[in-house]
Amino acid sequence: MKPSLKSCEVTPLLSDVIQPTHSLHTPLFASSTSDKPYNMGWSVLPKEVAINVEKALEGGKLLDVASVVKETLKTASSAPVNIAVTGDSGNGMSSFISALRVIGQEEDSAPTGVVRTTQTPTHYFSSHFPNVVLWDLPGIGADTQCLGNYLQEIQFSLYDLVIIIASEQFSMNLVKLAKVIRDLGKKFYIVWTKLDRDINTSAHLKERLMKNIQKNIQENLQKEGVCEPNIFLVSNFDPLLHDFPKLRSTLHRDISDTRYHGPLENLSHTYKKAINDKVITCRKKIASKTFDTLGIWNADDLEQSLMAYHLLFGIDDESLQQLAQSMGKSIEEYRALMRSQDLNTVLRGDWLFSCMNCNVVSCLCLILRCIPLLGGFVFNSLRKWKHRCLLEIVANDTKDILKKILTDSII
Numbered sequence: 206m207k208p209s210l211k212s213c214e215v216t217p218l219l220s221d222v223i224q225p226t227h228s229l230h231t232p233l234f235a236s237s238t239s240d241k242p243y244n245m246g247w248s249v250l251p252k253e254v255a256i257n258v259e260k261a262l263e264g265g266k267l268l269d270v271a272s273v274v275k276e277t278l279k280t281a282s283s284a285p286v287n288i289a290v291t292g293d294s295g296n297g298m299s300s301f302i303s304a305l306r307v308i309g310q311e312e313d314s315a316p317t318g319v320v321r322t323t324q325t326p327t328h329y330f331s332s333h334f335p336n337v338v339l340w341d342l343p344g345i346g347a348d349t350q351c352l353g354n355y356l357q358e359i360q361f362s363l364y365d366l367v368i369i370i371a372s373e374q375f376s377m378n379l380v381k382l383a384k385v386i387r388d389l390g391k392k393f394y395i396v397w398t399k400l401d402r403d404i405n406t407s408a409h410l411k412e413r414l415m416k417n418i419q420k421n422i423q424e425n426l427q428k429e430g431v432c433e434p435n436i437f438l439v440s441n442f443d444p445l446l447h448d449f450p451k452l453r454s455t456l457h458r459d460i461s462d463t464r465y466h467g468p469l470e471n472l473s474h475t476y477k478k479a480i481n482d483k484v485i486t487c488r489k490k491i492a493s494k495t496f497d498t499l500g501i502w503n504a505d506d507l508e509q510s511l512m513a514y515h516l517l518f519g520i521d522d523e524s525l526q527q528l529a530q531s532m533g534k535s536i537e538e539y540r541a542l543m544r545s546q547d548l549n550t551v552l553r554g555d556w557l558f559s560c561m562n563c564n565v566v567s568c569l570c571l572i573l574r575c576i577p578l579l580g581g582f583v584f585n586s587l588r589k590w591k592h593r594c595l596l597e598i599v600a601n602d603t604k605d606i607l608k609k610i611l612t613d614s615i616i
Protein backbone atom coordinates (compact mmCIF):
# COMPACT_ATOMS: atom_id res chain seq x y z
CA MET A 206 0.00 0.00 0.00
CA LYS A 207 1.34 3.41 -0.90
CA PRO A 208 1.02 5.72 2.09
CA SER A 209 -0.95 8.91 1.54
CA LEU A 210 1.12 11.99 2.17
CA LYS A 211 -1.33 14.74 1.40
CA SER A 212 -0.62 17.82 3.41
CA CYS A 213 -2.64 18.88 6.42
CA GLU A 214 -2.49 21.70 8.90
CA VAL A 215 -1.84 21.18 12.56
CA THR A 216 -3.54 23.16 15.29
CA PRO A 217 -0.84 24.76 17.44
CA LEU A 218 -0.62 23.55 21.00
CA LEU A 219 -1.33 25.61 24.12
CA SER A 220 -0.49 29.23 23.58
CA ASP A 221 0.66 29.65 27.17
CA VAL A 222 3.45 27.09 26.93
CA ILE A 223 6.73 28.84 26.31
CA GLN A 224 8.09 27.20 23.17
CA PRO A 225 11.84 26.73 23.48
CA THR A 226 13.90 27.59 20.43
CA HIS A 227 14.65 24.09 19.34
CA SER A 228 16.11 22.04 16.56
CA LEU A 229 19.79 21.68 16.68
CA HIS A 230 19.49 18.64 14.49
CA THR A 231 21.03 18.35 11.10
CA PRO A 232 18.30 18.15 8.44
CA LEU A 233 18.96 14.71 6.99
CA PHE A 234 20.09 11.37 8.30
CA ALA A 235 21.64 8.39 6.68
CA SER A 236 19.59 5.56 8.11
CA SER A 237 20.63 1.98 7.66
CA THR A 238 17.92 -0.47 6.64
CA SER A 239 20.14 -3.49 7.24
CA ASP A 240 19.00 -3.80 10.84
CA LYS A 241 15.36 -4.92 10.70
CA PRO A 242 12.89 -6.62 12.98
CA TYR A 243 13.09 -10.36 12.52
CA ASN A 244 9.69 -11.56 13.52
CA MET A 245 6.51 -11.24 11.52
CA GLY A 246 4.23 -12.91 14.05
CA TRP A 247 2.39 -16.17 13.69
CA SER A 248 -0.06 -15.46 10.96
CA VAL A 249 -0.17 -19.10 9.84
CA LEU A 250 -0.40 -22.10 12.16
CA PRO A 251 2.40 -24.66 11.62
CA LYS A 252 0.97 -27.41 9.44
CA GLU A 253 1.62 -30.18 11.95
CA VAL A 254 -0.35 -28.29 14.63
CA ALA A 255 -3.38 -28.05 12.35
CA ILE A 256 -3.03 -31.74 11.40
CA ASN A 257 -2.80 -32.77 15.06
CA VAL A 258 -5.92 -30.79 15.97
CA GLU A 259 -7.83 -32.27 13.02
CA LYS A 260 -6.73 -35.82 13.87
CA ALA A 261 -7.64 -35.44 17.53
CA LEU A 262 -11.09 -34.10 16.67
CA GLU A 263 -11.65 -36.82 14.14
CA GLY A 264 -11.11 -39.35 16.92
CA GLY A 265 -13.17 -37.29 19.41
CA LYS A 266 -10.12 -36.79 21.65
CA LEU A 267 -10.58 -33.36 23.18
CA LEU A 268 -7.84 -34.11 25.68
CA ASP A 269 -5.34 -34.31 22.81
CA VAL A 270 -6.73 -31.10 21.32
CA ALA A 271 -6.24 -29.39 24.68
CA SER A 272 -2.60 -30.48 24.89
CA VAL A 273 -1.88 -29.24 21.33
CA VAL A 274 -3.60 -25.93 22.15
CA LYS A 275 -1.63 -25.53 25.39
CA GLU A 276 1.66 -26.30 23.67
CA THR A 277 0.87 -23.91 20.81
CA LEU A 278 -0.09 -21.04 23.07
CA LYS A 279 2.93 -21.66 25.29
CA THR A 280 5.17 -21.21 22.25
CA ALA A 281 3.19 -18.13 21.22
CA SER A 282 3.58 -16.61 24.68
CA SER A 283 7.29 -16.14 24.14
CA ALA A 284 7.21 -15.15 20.48
CA PRO A 285 9.22 -11.99 19.83
CA VAL A 286 7.21 -8.80 19.47
CA ASN A 287 8.78 -5.88 17.63
CA ILE A 288 7.91 -2.39 18.75
CA ALA A 289 8.99 0.62 16.70
CA VAL A 290 9.66 3.85 18.59
CA THR A 291 9.50 6.72 16.14
CA GLY A 292 8.77 10.43 15.94
CA ASP A 293 10.30 13.74 14.99
CA SER A 294 14.00 13.81 15.68
CA GLY A 295 14.76 15.15 19.15
CA ASN A 296 11.31 14.35 20.59
CA GLY A 297 12.91 12.00 23.11
CA MET A 298 12.61 8.57 21.45
CA SER A 299 15.90 7.21 22.82
CA SER A 300 15.21 8.69 26.26
CA PHE A 301 11.74 7.11 26.20
CA ILE A 302 13.17 3.66 25.50
CA SER A 303 15.49 3.96 28.50
CA ALA A 304 12.62 5.21 30.66
CA LEU A 305 10.43 2.30 29.58
CA ARG A 306 13.23 -0.08 30.44
CA VAL A 307 13.63 1.82 33.73
CA ILE A 308 17.37 2.03 33.34
CA GLY A 309 19.79 4.92 33.84
CA GLN A 310 22.47 6.28 31.55
CA GLU A 311 25.09 4.04 33.15
CA GLU A 312 23.69 0.81 31.63
CA ASP A 313 23.31 -0.08 27.94
CA SER A 314 20.91 2.79 27.45
CA ALA A 315 20.05 4.29 24.07
CA PRO A 316 22.37 7.26 23.40
CA THR A 317 20.60 10.61 23.70
CA GLY A 318 21.59 14.16 22.91
CA VAL A 319 20.49 17.59 21.81
CA VAL A 320 21.94 17.09 18.34
CA ARG A 321 20.59 14.36 16.05
CA THR A 322 21.84 11.26 17.81
CA THR A 323 20.13 8.09 16.57
CA GLN A 324 21.25 7.52 13.00
CA THR A 325 20.42 3.85 12.46
CA PRO A 326 17.67 1.59 13.86
CA THR A 327 18.99 0.04 17.05
CA HIS A 328 17.25 -2.57 19.14
CA TYR A 329 17.00 -2.93 22.90
CA PHE A 330 15.56 -5.48 25.29
CA SER A 331 14.01 -5.06 28.70
CA SER A 332 13.51 -7.52 31.54
CA HIS A 333 10.15 -5.80 32.14
CA PHE A 334 8.96 -6.90 28.69
CA PRO A 335 10.41 -10.37 28.00
CA ASN A 336 10.98 -11.21 24.33
CA VAL A 337 10.01 -7.74 23.24
CA VAL A 338 12.35 -5.90 20.88
CA LEU A 339 12.25 -2.14 21.30
CA TRP A 340 13.49 -0.43 18.14
CA ASP A 341 15.01 3.00 18.57
CA LEU A 342 14.54 4.47 15.13
CA PRO A 343 16.17 7.53 13.65
CA GLY A 344 13.85 10.52 13.91
CA ILE A 345 11.93 12.05 11.02
CA GLY A 346 13.55 15.16 9.57
CA ALA A 347 11.76 18.51 9.42
CA ASP A 348 10.30 18.65 5.92
CA THR A 349 7.47 16.67 4.32
CA GLN A 350 9.78 15.31 1.65
CA CYS A 351 11.65 13.54 4.42
CA LEU A 352 8.56 11.65 5.60
CA GLY A 353 8.12 9.93 2.24
CA ASN A 354 11.71 8.67 2.26
CA TYR A 355 11.44 7.83 5.92
CA LEU A 356 8.37 5.64 5.46
CA GLN A 357 10.06 3.81 2.61
CA GLU A 358 13.20 3.17 4.62
CA ILE A 359 11.63 2.16 7.90
CA GLN A 360 8.94 -0.21 6.54
CA PHE A 361 6.50 0.01 9.41
CA SER A 362 4.67 -3.06 8.16
CA LEU A 363 7.50 -5.13 9.68
CA TYR A 364 6.65 -4.05 13.22
CA ASP A 365 3.91 -5.36 15.48
CA LEU A 366 3.22 -2.11 17.29
CA VAL A 367 4.36 1.49 16.78
CA ILE A 368 4.96 4.12 19.45
CA ILE A 369 4.94 7.64 18.04
CA ILE A 370 6.83 10.04 20.26
CA ALA A 371 5.76 13.66 20.31
CA SER A 372 6.81 16.67 22.36
CA GLU A 373 6.48 20.43 22.28
CA GLN A 374 4.01 20.31 19.38
CA PHE A 375 2.16 17.61 17.53
CA SER A 376 3.65 18.08 14.07
CA MET A 377 2.05 17.57 10.69
CA ASN A 378 4.52 14.76 10.05
CA LEU A 379 3.28 12.89 13.13
CA VAL A 380 -0.34 13.25 12.05
CA LYS A 381 0.52 11.76 8.65
CA LEU A 382 2.65 9.06 10.23
CA ALA A 383 -0.23 8.04 12.53
CA LYS A 384 -2.56 7.86 9.53
CA VAL A 385 -0.15 5.70 7.54
CA ILE A 386 0.31 3.31 10.48
CA ARG A 387 -3.43 3.17 11.10
CA ASP A 388 -3.94 2.38 7.40
CA LEU A 389 -1.42 -0.45 7.72
CA GLY A 390 -3.74 -1.93 10.34
CA LYS A 391 -1.10 -1.61 13.05
CA LYS A 392 -1.74 -0.70 16.66
CA PHE A 393 -0.06 2.55 17.65
CA TYR A 394 0.30 4.80 20.68
CA ILE A 395 1.00 8.48 20.83
CA VAL A 396 3.41 9.20 23.66
CA TRP A 397 3.88 12.84 24.53
CA THR A 398 7.20 13.24 26.32
CA LYS A 399 8.88 16.13 28.17
CA LEU A 400 5.74 16.70 30.24
CA ASP A 401 8.01 17.91 33.07
CA ARG A 402 9.02 20.83 30.90
CA ASP A 403 5.42 21.59 29.96
CA ILE A 404 4.39 21.57 33.61
CA ASN A 405 7.22 23.93 34.51
CA THR A 406 6.41 26.39 31.75
CA SER A 407 2.60 26.30 31.81
CA ALA A 408 0.35 28.64 33.73
CA HIS A 409 -2.26 25.85 34.03
CA LEU A 410 -2.56 23.23 36.71
CA LYS A 411 -1.13 19.84 35.73
CA GLU A 412 -4.53 18.16 35.20
CA ARG A 413 -5.83 20.97 33.00
CA LEU A 414 -2.57 21.07 31.04
CA MET A 415 -2.68 17.31 30.44
CA LYS A 416 -6.29 17.54 29.25
CA ASN A 417 -5.38 20.35 26.85
CA ILE A 418 -2.45 18.41 25.39
CA GLN A 419 -4.64 15.31 24.94
CA LYS A 420 -7.36 17.39 23.28
CA ASN A 421 -4.88 19.06 20.94
CA ILE A 422 -3.48 15.72 19.78
CA GLN A 423 -6.97 14.27 19.32
CA GLU A 424 -8.15 17.28 17.30
CA ASN A 425 -5.13 17.16 15.01
CA LEU A 426 -5.56 13.43 14.40
CA GLN A 427 -9.31 13.74 13.88
CA LYS A 428 -8.73 16.14 11.00
CA GLU A 429 -7.09 13.23 9.19
CA GLY A 430 -9.80 10.79 10.28
CA VAL A 431 -7.68 9.07 12.91
CA CYS A 432 -10.01 8.56 15.87
CA GLU A 433 -9.62 7.32 19.43
CA PRO A 434 -5.85 6.97 19.56
CA ASN A 435 -4.10 5.72 22.68
CA ILE A 436 -2.43 8.82 24.11
CA PHE A 437 0.01 8.83 27.03
CA LEU A 438 1.65 11.87 28.57
CA VAL A 439 5.00 11.24 30.27
CA SER A 440 8.29 12.66 31.32
CA ASN A 441 11.22 10.44 30.43
CA PHE A 442 12.92 11.72 33.55
CA ASP A 443 10.15 10.22 35.72
CA PRO A 444 9.59 6.68 34.42
CA LEU A 445 7.11 5.87 37.21
CA LEU A 446 4.98 9.01 37.05
CA HIS A 447 2.14 10.54 35.01
CA ASP A 448 0.83 8.11 32.35
CA PHE A 449 3.80 5.72 32.55
CA PRO A 450 2.02 3.12 34.74
CA LYS A 451 -1.04 3.18 32.44
CA LEU A 452 1.22 2.97 29.39
CA ARG A 453 3.05 -0.07 30.80
CA SER A 454 -0.12 -1.98 31.62
CA THR A 455 -1.68 -1.17 28.22
CA LEU A 456 1.53 -2.26 26.53
CA HIS A 457 1.60 -5.56 28.45
CA ARG A 458 -1.99 -6.24 27.40
CA ASP A 459 -1.38 -5.33 23.76
CA ILE A 460 1.83 -7.37 23.57
CA SER A 461 -0.13 -10.36 24.84
CA ASP A 462 -2.92 -9.70 22.29
CA THR A 463 -0.33 -9.44 19.52
CA ARG A 464 1.19 -12.78 20.48
CA TYR A 465 -2.05 -14.69 20.84
CA HIS A 466 -4.23 -13.12 18.18
CA GLY A 467 -2.83 -15.08 15.22
CA PRO A 468 -2.59 -18.52 16.92
CA LEU A 469 -6.04 -18.16 18.50
CA GLU A 470 -7.64 -17.20 15.20
CA ASN A 471 -5.91 -20.07 13.43
CA LEU A 472 -6.71 -22.63 16.09
CA SER A 473 -10.36 -21.67 16.20
CA HIS A 474 -10.58 -21.72 12.42
CA THR A 475 -8.99 -25.20 12.43
CA TYR A 476 -11.27 -26.72 15.06
CA LYS A 477 -14.41 -25.17 13.56
CA LYS A 478 -13.54 -26.58 10.15
CA ALA A 479 -12.71 -30.02 11.57
CA ILE A 480 -16.03 -30.14 13.45
CA ASN A 481 -17.99 -28.95 10.43
CA ASP A 482 -16.34 -31.67 8.33
CA LYS A 483 -17.25 -34.23 10.94
CA VAL A 484 -20.86 -33.03 10.93
CA ILE A 485 -20.98 -33.44 7.14
CA THR A 486 -19.70 -37.03 7.45
CA CYS A 487 -22.25 -37.83 10.17
CA ARG A 488 -25.09 -36.25 8.18
CA LYS A 489 -24.24 -38.57 5.29
CA LYS A 490 -24.46 -41.55 7.62
CA ILE A 491 -27.81 -40.33 8.95
CA ALA A 492 -29.06 -39.86 5.39
CA SER A 493 -28.03 -43.40 4.48
CA LYS A 494 -29.53 -44.70 7.74
CA THR A 495 -26.23 -46.37 8.69
CA PHE A 496 -26.74 -45.37 12.32
CA ASP A 497 -24.62 -48.25 13.61
CA THR A 498 -21.49 -46.57 12.14
CA LEU A 499 -22.24 -43.69 14.51
CA GLY A 500 -22.44 -46.08 17.46
CA ILE A 501 -26.26 -45.86 17.52
CA TRP A 502 -28.05 -49.20 17.84
CA ASN A 503 -31.61 -47.95 18.15
CA ALA A 504 -32.13 -44.71 16.22
CA ASP A 505 -35.48 -44.15 17.93
CA ASP A 506 -33.87 -44.16 21.35
CA LEU A 507 -32.87 -40.50 21.46
CA GLU A 508 -31.27 -40.79 24.89
CA GLN A 509 -28.84 -43.45 23.68
CA SER A 510 -28.35 -41.55 20.41
CA LEU A 511 -27.40 -38.40 22.31
CA MET A 512 -24.83 -40.37 24.33
CA ALA A 513 -23.43 -41.78 21.09
CA TYR A 514 -23.03 -38.28 19.62
CA HIS A 515 -21.33 -37.12 22.83
CA LEU A 516 -18.92 -40.02 22.58
CA LEU A 517 -18.28 -39.32 18.91
CA PHE A 518 -17.34 -35.68 19.58
CA GLY A 519 -15.49 -36.43 22.80
CA ILE A 520 -17.83 -34.56 25.15
CA ASP A 521 -19.14 -37.58 27.06
CA ASP A 522 -18.84 -37.46 30.86
CA GLU A 523 -15.64 -39.50 31.06
CA SER A 524 -13.84 -37.44 28.41
CA LEU A 525 -15.04 -34.18 29.97
CA GLN A 526 -13.80 -35.33 33.38
CA GLN A 527 -10.33 -36.04 31.97
CA LEU A 528 -10.35 -32.75 30.08
CA ALA A 529 -11.40 -30.75 33.14
CA GLN A 530 -8.63 -32.40 35.18
CA SER A 531 -5.98 -31.57 32.60
CA MET A 532 -7.17 -27.96 32.40
CA GLY A 533 -7.37 -27.60 36.19
CA LYS A 534 -11.11 -26.86 36.01
CA SER A 535 -14.24 -28.55 37.30
CA ILE A 536 -16.30 -30.67 34.90
CA GLU A 537 -19.30 -28.47 35.74
CA GLU A 538 -17.65 -25.49 34.03
CA TYR A 539 -17.77 -27.42 30.78
CA ARG A 540 -21.16 -29.04 31.32
CA ALA A 541 -22.64 -25.62 32.01
CA LEU A 542 -21.82 -24.63 28.42
CA MET A 543 -23.72 -27.59 26.97
CA ARG A 544 -27.22 -27.37 25.55
CA SER A 545 -27.02 -31.14 25.11
CA GLN A 546 -26.26 -32.09 28.74
CA ASP A 547 -29.13 -34.61 28.56
CA LEU A 548 -32.30 -35.12 26.53
CA ASN A 549 -34.29 -32.87 28.87
CA THR A 550 -32.01 -29.87 28.31
CA VAL A 551 -32.22 -30.47 24.56
CA LEU A 552 -36.02 -30.55 24.70
CA ARG A 553 -36.15 -27.45 26.88
CA GLY A 554 -33.80 -25.53 24.57
CA ASP A 555 -35.55 -26.29 21.28
CA TRP A 556 -39.35 -25.90 21.06
CA LEU A 557 -39.62 -27.48 17.60
CA PHE A 558 -37.59 -30.50 18.66
CA SER A 559 -39.70 -30.67 21.81
CA CYS A 560 -42.97 -30.55 19.74
CA MET A 561 -41.76 -33.31 17.46
CA ASN A 562 -41.14 -35.50 20.51
CA CYS A 563 -44.43 -34.90 22.29
CA ASN A 564 -46.83 -37.77 22.81
CA VAL A 565 -49.33 -36.58 20.20
CA VAL A 566 -46.71 -36.49 17.41
CA SER A 567 -45.29 -39.83 18.56
CA CYS A 568 -48.75 -41.46 18.39
CA LEU A 569 -49.41 -39.89 14.98
CA CYS A 570 -46.12 -41.32 13.75
CA LEU A 571 -47.03 -44.80 14.93
CA ILE A 572 -50.32 -44.57 13.07
CA LEU A 573 -48.62 -43.15 9.97
CA ARG A 574 -46.16 -45.97 10.00
CA CYS A 575 -48.99 -48.38 9.22
CA ILE A 576 -49.73 -46.57 5.95
CA PRO A 577 -47.63 -48.22 3.24
CA LEU A 578 -44.91 -46.08 1.52
CA LEU A 579 -46.04 -42.61 2.65
CA GLY A 580 -46.12 -43.58 6.31
CA GLY A 581 -42.64 -45.06 6.22
CA PHE A 582 -41.32 -42.06 4.32
CA VAL A 583 -42.70 -39.52 6.82
CA PHE A 584 -41.53 -41.60 9.78
CA ASN A 585 -37.99 -41.92 8.41
CA SER A 586 -37.79 -38.26 7.46
CA LEU A 587 -38.80 -37.21 10.97
CA ARG A 588 -36.26 -39.57 12.50
CA LYS A 589 -33.46 -38.21 10.29
CA TRP A 590 -34.51 -34.65 11.13
CA LYS A 591 -34.30 -35.39 14.86
CA HIS A 592 -30.84 -36.88 14.46
CA ARG A 593 -29.61 -33.91 12.43
CA CYS A 594 -30.89 -31.66 15.24
CA LEU A 595 -29.08 -33.65 17.92
CA LEU A 596 -25.92 -33.74 15.83
CA GLU A 597 -25.99 -29.96 15.31
CA ILE A 598 -26.51 -29.26 19.01
CA VAL A 599 -23.69 -31.60 20.08
CA ALA A 600 -21.35 -30.13 17.44
CA ASN A 601 -22.08 -26.59 18.65
CA ASP A 602 -21.51 -27.66 22.26
CA THR A 603 -18.14 -29.10 21.23
CA LYS A 604 -17.23 -25.78 19.60
CA ASP A 605 -18.21 -23.89 22.76
CA ILE A 606 -16.10 -26.22 24.91
CA LEU A 607 -13.14 -25.80 22.56
CA LYS A 608 -13.54 -22.03 22.71
CA LYS A 609 -13.23 -22.27 26.48
CA ILE A 610 -10.19 -24.51 26.16
CA LEU A 611 -8.55 -21.84 24.01
CA THR A 612 -9.20 -18.96 26.41
CA ASP A 613 -8.26 -21.08 29.45
CA SER A 614 -4.95 -21.99 27.81
CA ILE A 615 -3.75 -18.39 27.49
CA ILE A 616 -0.80 -17.98 29.84
Ligand SMILES: Nc1nc2c(ncn2[C@@H]2O[C@H](COP(=O)(O)OP(=O)(O)OP(=O)(O)O)[C@@H](O)[C@H]2O)c(=O)[nH]1
Nearest residue numbers: 295296297298299300317318321322323344399441
Ligand atom coordinates in the same frame (compact mmCIF):
# COMPACT_ATOMS: atom_id res chain seq x y z
N1 LIG B 1 12.86 17.79 29.96
C1 LIG B 1 12.88 16.68 29.27
N2 LIG B 1 13.84 16.47 28.35
C2 LIG B 1 13.84 15.31 27.66
C3 LIG B 1 12.86 14.31 27.90
N3 LIG B 1 13.11 13.29 27.06
C4 LIG B 1 14.21 13.62 26.37
N4 LIG B 1 14.66 14.84 26.73
C5 LIG B 1 15.84 15.54 26.20
O1 LIG B 1 15.61 15.79 24.81
C6 LIG B 1 16.83 15.65 24.10
C7 LIG B 1 16.66 14.65 22.97
O2 LIG B 1 16.42 13.38 23.54
P1 LIG B 1 16.68 12.03 22.77
O3 LIG B 1 16.14 10.95 23.61
O4 LIG B 1 18.09 11.95 22.33
O5 LIG B 1 15.76 12.30 21.54
P2 LIG B 1 15.64 11.43 20.19
O6 LIG B 1 14.23 11.59 19.77
O7 LIG B 1 16.13 10.07 20.41
O8 LIG B 1 16.57 12.26 19.22
P3 LIG B 1 17.46 11.77 17.97
O9 LIG B 1 18.00 10.44 18.27
O10 LIG B 1 18.50 12.80 17.91
O11 LIG B 1 16.55 11.79 16.80
C8 LIG B 1 17.88 15.23 25.10
O12 LIG B 1 18.58 16.38 25.52
C9 LIG B 1 17.07 14.69 26.26
O13 LIG B 1 17.71 14.84 27.51
C10 LIG B 1 11.85 14.55 28.87
O14 LIG B 1 10.94 13.75 29.13
N5 LIG B 1 11.91 15.73 29.53
Ligand SMILES: [Mg+2]
Nearest residue numbers: 298299322323
Ligand atom coordinates in the same frame (compact mmCIF):
# COMPACT_ATOMS: atom_id res chain seq x y z
MG1 LIG C 1 17.58 8.95 19.53
